[in-house]
Amino acid sequence: MTEEIERDSPETPLSPGNLPKRRTYACHNCRKRKIKCDMTRPNCNNCTRRNAKCFFAPTPTPKASKKSYIKSLEDRLQKMELLLEPLQAAEGGSPPLGPRHAAGFSGPYYGHSTASSSVGRRLSQLPSPLLAVPSATSPTSSVQTSLEINHPMVMDYFDYFHPHIPFIHKATFLRDLHRGQVYPPVLYTVYAIAIRASKHPSVVIEGTAQMALRYQKRARDILQEDYTRPTVEVVMAFILATLTELMCGDQYRASQHHRLTIDMARSLRFHLIDQAPTIPVLKHATDSAALRECIRRLWWVCVCIDTFVAKSSNLRPLLPDGEINLHLPCPDAQWEAAVFTEEPVPESALKVYDGFRQHLTLVLTSRRLLNFKADVSEGRFAQPEALLSAYHDFRRHIDAWQTQHNKAVSQSPQPFTTMGRVWYLSNQIYLKSNLVAMYLVFYQRPDGSEVSPDFRRYAQERCIAIAVDTAKLLNHNQDILPKQLVGHSPIELAYITQVCGNVTRHMPPSPEFDRIHRYIDIIKNYLMKCTYWNLAQYGGIGEIGGR
Incomplete structure (x- = not known):
């Protein structure tokens, strides 16, 4: 051979x-x-x-x-x-751990791994266009991503969604967007949210839902791998993804994203930012008031989402009260101006707060109500006197919040700006859903015991009034697009119609009965205008309102 x-x-x-x-x-x-x-x-x-x-x-x-x-x-x-x-040149000498001083806000605010270093780390793992940041010179094959479209969409996000939950620093985000340094899933989820309020011709031609779903998929494709290496920007992207799913009515996927977000934020010790800032994971944020404020706001948004998910699932919140022992965010104006102050969580809502902080006091009340409802279901209030005492305590607390909120509204510039008007409507709807939840606890006793006829009649009247006020609020503001009441509003509206419909089942046929259902129909029609809202999540439109 x-x-x-x-x-x-x-x-x-x-x-x-x-x-x-x-x-x-x-x-x-x-x-x-x-x-x-x-x-x-x-x-x-x-x-x-x-x-x-x-x-x-x-x-x-x-x-x-x-x-x-x-x-x-x-x-x-x-x-x-x-x-x-090119990636190293774009990163330059900026500090990898975020801004080094509050006033300048000079560095990337996403945490200890910047957007460009994240792309570099994953370049060999994902040799695909998924990591390319959309720009005017790099359009993608599946999604139109020129700045001509994207810049108006980003501004729509900050005009219509950002006022509800302001956890992204606008000036820094826009600066990093033009530098191509925004973490791609954060950018994609911002587009997926903002595109629902966009009037750009390309969006109208292709369709809002189709384009938004493409952005959501692109973000998920990256996050499926990055969640094993959590950073501040990964948590931020997961929060945006969860809010996007809540807007779409996908309760199951929103719950899954929310649990992953909580696990990642816990592993990064976000909930200890004001208790033990010297632990290794948070040590890089000790000298940066800006990064500390960003982490604090991200954890508060986790608390808000936890409350939304618990309310829609009729369960206790996932986060225990011991993990919410951190300072309130600084005032929104200071956040936008990169000037930061720290203040402990108040015991009650008897102090005037602005914007996001005022909303958080209402969220905390809602969490107390959910825990209280679970206690009632478990039979921890055997005596009617204890139940009524708790009811009056909640009533006083919510009344105090509404008084202070109205005072804050009266002190704000008039007439409302677009941002102020959206914020006001959202808070009013959220407040009314809290009232509905409170009356439902006391009106429908889980243990089957009867409340007094006077209390039953009073609770029934209040539920009807809430549905009427909510319908009027929507009907009298037709200039506000349904898409501008984003985030939790569809969930709150569906919850209001569902509860009020259940209450009317106990009413005999009467003109009042017909009137309340006319208002419930107004709310249902409003929900149907929100093309991104999936009413099947609540068993179909016929089930909402008790019909």
């Missing part, structure tokens, strides 16, 4: 340089003609008879194979370095 198989005795059997090697001894012409070669050098007999030039190829050795393998690795490494050079 002119060829034989020889095996080295490798120390590492799977090493590329130690794999079995085929060594060839025949000359080139004999191998090409597939005849036996006598291997006579410099000319074999076959080549001599044919008067052909005979030559032998050099026999590869294991050492030469290893050198070739190393050289190929070096070539690949050089190519990767060339790809990473």
